[in-house]
Amino acid sequence: MPVLVMKFGGTSVATPDRIKRAAKRVGLEVSKGYDVIVIVSAMSGKTNELVGWVNETSPMYDAREYDAVVSSGENVTAGLMAMTLQEMSVPARSWQGWQVPLLTSSIHSAARIEEIPTHNILAKFSEGMRVAVVAGFQGISQEDRITTLGRGGSDTTAVAFAAAFSADRCDIYTDVDGVYTTDPRIAENARKLNKISFEEMLELASLGAKVLQTRSVELAMRYKVKLRVLSSFDEPSEDAGTLVCHEEEIMESNVVSGIAYSRDEAKMTLVSVADRPGIAAAIFGHLSDAGVNVDMIIQNIAEDGRTDMTFSCPTEQVMRAERALQEGSSKLHVNFQQLIADTNVAKISAVGIGMRSQSGVAAKMFKTLSDEGINIKVIATSEIKISVLIDRKYMELAVQALHDVFELEKTP
Amino acid sequence: MPVLVMKFGGTSVATPDRIKRAAKRVGLEVSKGYDVIVIVSAMSGKTNELVGWVNETSPMYDAREYDAVVSSGENVTAGLMAMTLQEMSVPARSWQGWQVPLLTSSIHSAARIEEIPTHNILAKFSEGMRVAVVAGFQGISQEDRITTLGRGGSDTTAVAFAAAFSADRCDIYTDVDGVYTTDPRIAENARKLNKISFEEMLELASLGAKVLQTRSVELAMRYKVKLRVLSSFDEPSEDAGTLVCHEEEIMESNVVSGIAYSRDEAKMTLVSVADRPGIAAAIFGHLSDAGVNVDMIIQNIAEDGRTDMTFSCPTEQVMRAERALQEGSSKLHVNFQQLIADTNVAKISAVGIGMRSQSGVAAKMFKTLSDEGINIKVIATSEIKISVLIDRKYMELAVQALHDVFELEKTP
Secondary structure (H helix, E strand, O other), rough: OEEEEEEOOOOHHHHHHHHHHHHHHHHHHOOOOOOOOEOOOOOOOHHHHHHHHHHHHHHOOHHHHHHHHHHHHHHHHHHHHHHHHOOOOOOOEOOOOOHHHOOEEOOOOOOOOEEEEHHHHHHHHHHHOOOOEEEEOOOEEEOEEEEOOOOHHHHHHHHHHHHOOOOOOEEEEEEOOEEOOOOOOOOOOOOOOOOOEHHHHHHHHOOOOOOOOOHHHHHHHHHHOOOOEEEEEOOOOOOEEEEEEOHHHOOOOOOOEEEEEEEEEEEEEEEEEOOOHHEEEEHHHHHHOOOOOOOOEEEEEEEEEOOEEEEEHHHHHHHHHHHHHHHHHHHHOOOOOOEEEEEEEEEEEEEEEHOOOOOOHHHHHHHHHHHHOOOOOOEEEEEEEEEEEHHHHHHHHHHHHHHHHHHOOOOO | OOOOEEEEEEHHOOOOHHHHHHHHHHHHHHOOOEEEEEEEEOOOHHHHHHHHHHHHHHOOOOHHHHHHHHHHHHHHHHHHHHHHHHHOOOOOOEEHHHHOOOOOOOOOOOOOOEOOOOHHHHHHHHHOOOEEEEEEEEEOOOOOOOOOOOOOHHHHHHHHHHHHHHOOOEEEOOOOOOOOOOOOOOOOOOOEEEEEEEHHHHHHHHHHOOOOOOOHHHHHHOOOEEEEEEEEEOOOOOOOOOEEEHHHHHHOOOOOOOOEEEEEEEEEEEEEEEEEEHHHHHHHHHHHHHHOOOOEEOOOOOOOOOOEEEEEEEHHHHHHHHHHHHHHHOOOOOOOOOOEOOOOOOEEEEEEEHHOOOOOOHHHHHHHHHOOOOOEHHHHEOEEEEEEEEEEEHHHHHHHHHHOOOOOOOOO
């Protein structure tokens, strides 16, 4: 029988009642003839409770014990979901990571999935079991210790199972009903996309759209897993949610598919750095070693052998970047006059595979912002994305203006 | 190095702070040169939370899923305890049931321990690990499903580990500081026993003293595990708690060691049953088949070929017993005039190995109750125990009077 993977996030399984609601959706797919693998998160709030205890116990915790503790939330949901399905007369059972066994690397709390043996679950399917409920987010290392995949790892678990079982589709049930052209809280006319390409979803996910984990999208793209994001609170329907798929499957699309934003970016400027070969490599190599994720970089035109260098990084890493640069200043012989951190900025990005074939998108974007009196501080582009750093106070305005000018409210 | 098993119940690990307190005791034993196996329960309240969800989800739950869900509480405590010990620089790690692996029968929710392989933990001890923190109450079946040992199963886990590792002692930390001659809430002069024999402890446990699970005492007796019950809230000391041991190790003891009571017993009377051979076998065989745990039985002298038959059973089984007897009445040709259930009774028991060699204990007990104007409804005796059923309103009075007459407040 064809296999379907369905993943339910924490809010979708927050209470026994919600689990029942989710189980009904699973039952619906079973009645269509699917063997279903259900991946569950912990009931919402439970992982935070566990993490809270860990932090209270041991600020410098052993990641192996951390994983053993925090993985327990998913086990509870898996058992409750299996019971609920049985109660509906759907043959089901739960699987914890070690029972599959889902094999991962030994990098605790950030483990990578290495293998998902399918024989155990397939054997049960062939005996008449219709649903395997798997605790998400967890696996075991070669040493038989419990590992976790990091926050949001249940999305990755779901995609990995879909790949391993060649599932027809991987449905990610969450508390939003799909991927939007932008955040509907900012632009009222934001439109839900019926389809989006992996590449665009990847850009949007890494640019701050919180619908899917970047890693799960990468994995889906690599293994050609059809991924659908939809809400567990809406009525079931065929065209619910957003399908993340290969661009070949998308007939029509706007040049720009979505506008993303992020408040969590800071702008750092090194004033008056000596302009000599290798200086950028020295600076950014050093920052990378210090664990700073530099995103955008610009370098001004040099004057008198000195230049200003500007980059952006996550706001939470500003202190780390400052410390690294103060240190590096003497160690790397990078001297600069001043280091200015500006945390009052926001990043706005336009994403769309249509950009590849159509020029003028950047120009249109810059003109729109300029018409609104918004100054662009830093620019970064990729093949299918243009990002700008602007003053944070203009963030909403910029998102709305760009959404309007690219006519994202209109179906292509 | 010698091995010690220490078990901490739910109230002893209710919060990260209490876990720290418990961990300090473990550290103390490690510093004395012990390799320690710590068995932990779920943080108090957690198992009830999980059971609540299960009942909300599926009243007729699959016991395998029930076990998968409820076992998670112990896993959390095990991880937190291991972290806490590490924080104190004590080399420790956690083990879940499947990691040991603790092998059990497949009777879910009431599994029996079949084997505890020691090589995994011993290998770690020989590498320098000093504490193995094991999640209590759980194991795995041959089918690799999680099993639980039933409520209070963590005591049994502890004793089984002590037996498997030939531990010097098994310390059960709980919220009371030992076994008392009777409940101190009823008799103010109740005295803590420094030692008690396995046989007496077994009687007391099954008679309602809630300190230890009957099964764990049985197991300790069979495998000669020195068992100590003590409070995790008192200051550590050498003669803390009560040692449960073989009677040979107890030099002096009173004839009666303790007075137990139970409110949860009901008295059932079948009025005017035909007095023919096999009638008792028919009735009590039928009740046993119906899952009624009959405790005491008396049969009156027959008159005109008819007799009254009285027995006691747990109050919660009264309905079940009534249904079974109504049914059985026609099926087994046991006719009776009337069935009277009296739930206003209490069972009082005097327990002591001294009874074996000293006569007159029963007579003294009956006289004492009679002097207080308390009527005895049913009597049952064993080699080291005398139990009586009386009106519940006299329960406290009876306990106090018996505690006094056998001078249990005095050290032998």
